[in-house]
Amino acid sequence: MRDNNDVLIHEVGTRDGLQSIQTIFSTEGKMEWIRREAAAGVPQIQVGSFVPPKLLPQLADTAEVVRQSIAIPGLTVAALVPNLRGAENAMAAGVHQVGVVMSVSEAHNQANVRRSVQESLDEFEKIVAYRDAHPEYKDTVISGGMATAFGCTISGTVPVSDVMRIAEGLLARGADRLGVADTVGYANPRQVRDLFRELYETVGKDVPIGAHFHDTRGLGLANVSAALDAGIREFDSSLAGLGGCPYAPGASGNIVTEDLVFMLEAMGLVTGVDLDGLLEARAIMERQLNGEPVHGTYVMAGVPKGFVAASAA
Numbered sequence: 001m002r003d004n005n006d007v008l009i010h011e012v013g014t015r016d017g018l019q020s021i022q023t024i025f026s027t028e029g030k031m032e033w034i035r036r037e038a039a040a041g042v043p044q045i046q047v048g049s050f051v052p053p054k055l056l057p058q059l060a061d062t063a064e065v066v067r068q069s070i071a072i073p074g075l076t077v078a079a080l081v082p083n084l085r086g087a088e089n090a091m092a093a094g095v096h097q098v099g100v101v102m103s104v105s106e107a108h109n110q111a112n113v114r115r116s117v118q119e120s121l122d123e124f125e126k127i128v129a130y131r132d133a134h135p136e137y138k139d140t141v142i143s144g145g146m147a148t149a150f151g152c153t154i155s156g157t158v159p160v161s162d163v164m165r166i167a168e169g170l171l172a173r174g175a176d177r178l179g180v181a182d183t184v185g186y187a188n189p190r191q192v193r194d195l196f197r198e199l200y201e202t203v204g205k206d207v208p209i210g211a212h213f214h215d216t217r218g219l220g221l222a223n224v225s226a227a228l229d230a231g232i233r234e235f236d237s238s239l240a241g242l243g244g245c246p247y248a249p250g251a252s253g254n255i256v257t258e259d260l261v262f263m264l265e266a267m268g269l270v271t272g273v274d275l276d277g278l279l280e281a282r283a284i285m286e287r288q289l290n291g292e293p294v295h296g297t298y299v300m301a302g303v304p305k306g307f308v309a310a311s312a313a
C-alpha cells in the first residue's frame with residue numbers, strides 16, 4: 001500500500017468483470033483501461049487469470065497484459081492462478097501478487113476446480129514452495145483466497161469454523177495475506193462484522209486481510225462498512241460493477257469501484273484515488289462493451305455540495 005493511504009483499493013473488474021461477460025476486450029483496450037485507472041491513483045489491479053484460454057477466452061492474453069502492466073510506475077499488478085502451472089506462468093510474466101482461490105464450501109470447490117479443499121491446500125503449498133525455490137520471485141506476494149466464505153449456492157450456509165480452519169491452513173503453508181470473498185452475494189453486515197472479528201482473533205491483527213464483496217442483493221457497501229468496523233482496510237471492487245453473477249442472471253457483480261471510493265473518501269478515509277479519473281476510466285471501459293449492463297450511482301449523482309475528498313484535504 002502507498003504509505004499515506006488509509007484503505008487499499010484493489011480493482012478486479014479486469015478479471016472478475018471481464019470473465020463474467022461475453023465481450024472479449026482487445027489487449028490494447030484492456031491496457032487503455034488499466035493505464036487510465038492506474039493514473040487515477042488505483043494502487044493495485046488484478047489484470048487477469050492464468051487459466052487455460054479454452055476455459056476463459058476473455059482472459060487469454062493475461063500474460064501479455066501483465067507484461068505491459070508491470071511497466072506502469074507504482075502499480076501493483078495482481079493475477080489469479082488456479083494451480084501450480086498457472087502460478088509458474090504468472091511469476092514468469094512478472095506478476096507482483098499471485099492470488100490463489102479455493103472455496104470454503106467443499107461442494108463448491110469440487111464443482112469449481114474438481115478438487116477437495118485439502119487438495120487445494122496441498123496445491124497452495126506447492127505454489128509457495130515454487131516461489132521460495134526461485135530467488136528471482138522472492139518479492140512475489142502469494143495471497144490465499146477463500147471463496148464462498150459467507151454462503152454457497154450449493155451447500156447454503158457455510159460454517160464460520162470452516163473459514164477459520166482454512167485461514168489457518170493457508171497461513172501455515174506460507175500465505176502472505178488472506179482474501180475473504182462473498183462470491184455469491186449472500187453476506188449481510190452483521191455476519192461480515194462477526195466473521196472478520198473472529199478471523200482477526202484467530203490469525204492475529206498483523207495478517208493483511210482483504211475483502212471481496214458482490215452487490216448481488218444490494219448489500220455490498222453496507223458489508224464494506226461492517227468490514228471497516230472490524231478492521232479491514234483492503235477491498236476488491238470493479239469499475240462500473242462490471243460483471244454479474246452466474247447464479248442470479250441480471251444481478252450486479254462486484255461492488256462498484258467509484259461508489260466505494262466515494263464512500264470511503266466521504267468517511268474521511270484516504271484512498272489516493274481521484275474520482276474524476278475513475279469516471280474517465282469508466283468511459284474508456286464502457287465504450288468497449290456490447291450492451292452488457294453497468295452499475296453504480298456515483299456516476300449519475302456526482303459529489304454532494306461542499307464535498308471534500310479525504311485524499312484532497
Ligand SMILES: [Zn+2]
Pocket residue numbers: 016181183212214254
Ligand atoms: Zn468475485
